[in-house]
Amino acid sequence: xxxxxxxIDVQALDLERDALLVRRAELPERETLxxxxxxxxELDQGHAQCLEARATVNRQERDWANQVExxxxxxxxxxxxxxxxxxxxxxxxxxxxxxxxxxxxxxxEFESSQMETLEEIDRLDAxxxxxxxxxxxxxxxxxxxxxxxxxxxxxxxxxxxxxxxRCGLHRQDVPSTILTEYDRLRGKERLGGxxxxxxxxxxxxxxxxxxxxxxxxxxxxxxxxxxxxCPRCSRVLIRIRPEGGSAEGAP
Ligand SMILES: [Zn+2]
Numbered sequence: 001x002x003x004x005x006x007x008i009d010v011q012a013l014d015l016e017r018d019a020l021l022v023r024r025a026e027l028p029e030r031e032t033l034x035x036x037x038x039x040x041x042e043l044d045q046g047h048a049q050c051l052e053a054r055a056t057v058n059r060q061e062r063d064w065a066n067q068v069e070x071x072x073x074x075x076x077x078x079x080x081x082x083x084x085x086x087x088x089x090x091x092x093x094x095x096x097x098x099x100x101x102x103x104x105x106x107x108x109e110f111e112s113s114q115m116e117t118l119e120e121i122d123r124l125d126a127x128x129x130x131x132x133x134x135x136x137x138x139x140x141x142x143x144x145x146x147x148x149x150x151x152x153x154x155x156x157x158x159x160x161x162x163x164x165x166r167c168g169l170h171r172q173d174v175p176s177t178i179l180t181e182y183d184r185l186r187g188k189e190r191l192g193g194x195x196x197x198x199x200x201x202x203x204x205x206x207x208x209x210x211x212x213x214x215x216x217x218x219x220x221x222x223x224x225x226x227x228x229x230c231p232r233c234s235r236v237l238i239r240i241r242p243e244g245g246s247a248e249g250a251p
Contacts, residue, residue, distance in 0.1 A: 064114035
């Protein structure tokens with residue numbers, strides 16, 4: 001078996017590392033946390049609105065209570081006058097009775113309105129309690145999810161560390177000229193992290209372009225540290241030499 005060029009392993013390990021970084025960035029816990037953050041904002045806004053409504057209804061309730069009290073005082077005064085014996089004329093008594101009746105009636109109506117606002121206050125208070133319970137649950141879920149995320153990240157980081165160690169060892173066996181160019185091309189977005197490709201019998205292993213025979217023969221016989229690029233995709237070509245031949249462009 002011919003020796004396996006180290007750049008093949010470097011490339012494979014880097015791609016594995018890239019995939020892990022994508023997995024790390026797209027861990028489902030991140031999406032869950034985004035959802036929880038949105039839910040927290042929604043709940044807090046709902047709570048603020050609830051408190052505002054509660055303050056408004058509270059003022060209304062106070063208004064009704066004051067009016068009910070005023071009417072009660074007025075009705076009492078009228079009744080005192082009615083039963084004081086000071087009013088004797090029948091017509092006057094009837095008019096007074098009518099006024100008492102009207103006042104008590106209005107007092108009753110206002111009391112109903114006050115009761116409605118009290119019920120609304122109870123409803124809003126219950127809503128606020130439910131809201132805060134839900135908000136507390138969100139906080140709990142955030143903590144749980146953050147812990148799960150940290151755990152998942154730690155596992156991936158451990159894998160990344162192992163890969164980096166292995167990659168480092170293989171990099172030592174790649175000529176520096178080739179390694180420098182490989183690293184430069186790794187940064188090119190259009191190559192998707194795949195900066196090197198094996199030259200498989202004159203064909204680029206990445207873009208599948210077939211090299212002209214003269215070009216192929218020239219590249220094939222270059223020394224180890226001489227760079228060879230694919231004419232189409234520009235990736236560093238990894239030359240696999242037959243057994244017994246000289247070492248690879250990227251050993
Ligand atoms: Zn190519």
